[in-house]
Amino acid sequence: MNRILVHLLTALCCALMAAGSLATAPPGQALTAIDARYAQLGGAAGRLGAPAGAEFCGLRNGGCQRNYQRGSIVWSPATGAQPSYGAIRQTWLAYGSQNGRFGYPTGPEVCGLRDGGCYQNYQGGSIIWSPTTGARISVGAIRARWASTNFENGALGYPVSNEECSAGTCKQRYQRGLITWTARAGTVLSRDIDVASSSVVVVNKRRPLSPARYAPGPLVGVGGPSLRSDAAQQFTRLLADARASGVAMVPVSGYRSFDTQASLYTSYVNQYGRVTADLISARPGYSEHQTGLAIDIGNSNGACGLQECFAGTPAGAWAAQNAWRYGFIIRYPRGQTSVTGYAYEPWHLRYVGTTISSEMRAHRLPTLEHYMSLPAAPSY
Numbered sequence: 214m215n216r217i218l219v220h221l222l223t224a225l226c227c228a229l230m231a232a233g234s235l236a237t238a239p240p241g242q243a244l245t246a247i248d249a250r251y252a253q254l255g256g257a258a259g260r261l262g263a264p265a266g267a268e269f270c271g272l273r274n275g276g277c278q279r280n281y282q283r284g285s286i287v288w289s290p291a292t293g294a295q296p297s298y299g300a301i302r303q304t305w306l307a308y309g310s311q312n313g314r315f316g317y318p319t320g321p322e323v324c325g326l327r328d329g330g331c332y333q334n335y336q337g338g339s340i341i342w343s344p345t346t347g348a349r350i351s352v353g354a355i356r357a358r359w360a361s362t363n364f365e366n367g368a369l370g371y372p373v374s375n376e377e378c379s380a381g382t383c384k385q386r387y388q389r390g391l392i393t394w395t396a397r398a399g400t401v402l403s404r405d406i407d408v409a410s411s412s413v414v415v416v417n418k419r420r421p422l423s424p425a426r427y428a429p430g431p432l433v434g435v436g437g438p439s440l441r442s443d444a445a446q447q448f449t450r451l452l453a454d455a456r457a458s459g460v461a462m463v464p465v466s467g468y469r470s471f472d473t474q475a476s477l478y479t480s481y482v483n484q485y486g487r488v489t490a491d492l493i494s495a496r497p498g499y500s501e502h503q504t505g506l507a508i509d510i511g512n513s514n515g516a517c518g519l520q521e522c523f524a525g526t527p528a529g530a531w532a533a534q535n536a537w538r539y540g541f542i543i544r545y546p547r548g549q550t551s552v553t554g555y556a557y558e559p560w561h562l563r564y565v566g567t568t569i570s571s572e573m574r575a576h577r578l579p580t581l582e583h584y585m586s587l588p589a590a591p592s593y
């Protein structure tokens with residue numbers, strides 16, 4: 214063997230041995246486990262950059278830490294020296310770093326997952342990141358259920374929210390579904406393609422109904438038009454409250470069957486041509502109205518009916534302000550045509566349930582596509 218190589222290997226071996234034996238030495242005296250890890254990660258030329266301060270100890274469970282320009286290395290007797298940086302680090306810090314539920318990292322960040330994702334494991338769970346879904350926590354029973362679907366490679370995809378708990382119920386949303394946990398029922402998984410039982414289905418120009426002639430059930434009348442029963446119940450409340458506050462709102466169009474949508478779309482094509490028809494109406498099998506979860510509203514005097522100026526009328530303004538409280542969103546907002554594929558429709562309400570409507574409002578997510586981290590659907 215090349216003598217220089219032998220020399221290098223010997224030096225490396227002894228450096229690592231020294232690092233192990235001196236791992237608990239007071240800071241500043243000798244090569245520590247943190248120093249060794251830093252060197253292994255490429256030193257100042259690596260992901261962490263140059264040191265920013267000396268190593269310090271006295272952390273929870275006998276831990277030590279050193280900060281660098283772009284992160285830190287944290288060491289504890291139980292977990293060794295592990296790096297922490299980037300978006301995953303930010304989420305770890307937000308949950309209290311080693312003092313919180315996650316404790317110390319048990320390994321480095323691991324990348325190369327589907328769609329460019331990375332994860333890092335901790336004593337109390339994992340944090341998983343992808344470019345479009347951000348760094349989200351994954352813990353406990355909900356993590357176990359997600360694992361059983363093959364993590365990000367399975368039907369649910371990456372988590373798009375952190376686990377959130379209130380009143381004994383915990384929920385975590387994924388790219389294509391939701392896992393809910395209660396002590397009584399354990400974990401329950403609902404996939405967003407399960408149109409019949411879920412209100413989170415996304416129908417757009419890239420996501421037709423399946424089957425194309427899908428029909429929801431049961432339908433309930435809401436004063437002319439009809440909606441699926443859960444949406445109907447909430448819309449009835451919305452309508453009553455709007456009227457109680459002096460707004461003369463009326464329902465205009467709710468559930469439309471495949472055949473109804475087909476004749477409507479054909480009439481638009483005949484009237485305006487295909488390009489315009491596609492901007493203002495859905496092809497049969499692609500309409501939210503076919504889910505029984507969408508309803509167009511108007512003013513009782515017909516002011517600005519199905520026109521952009523509807524937003525400035527009493528019914529339009531009230532809906533924009535209050536529909537979310539009942540689990541409805543303005544599905545095709547202004548300025549989002551490149552995402553939704555439709556012109557601004559301030560009259561088209563879509564039932565998604567109050568959990569989602571509240572989250573979208575809180576996080577200022579303009580469309581269901583944003584909320585679900587789904588690709589834009591500007592065209593068929």
Ligand SMILES: [Zn+2]
Nearest residue numbers: 507508509561
């Ligand atoms: Zn509509």
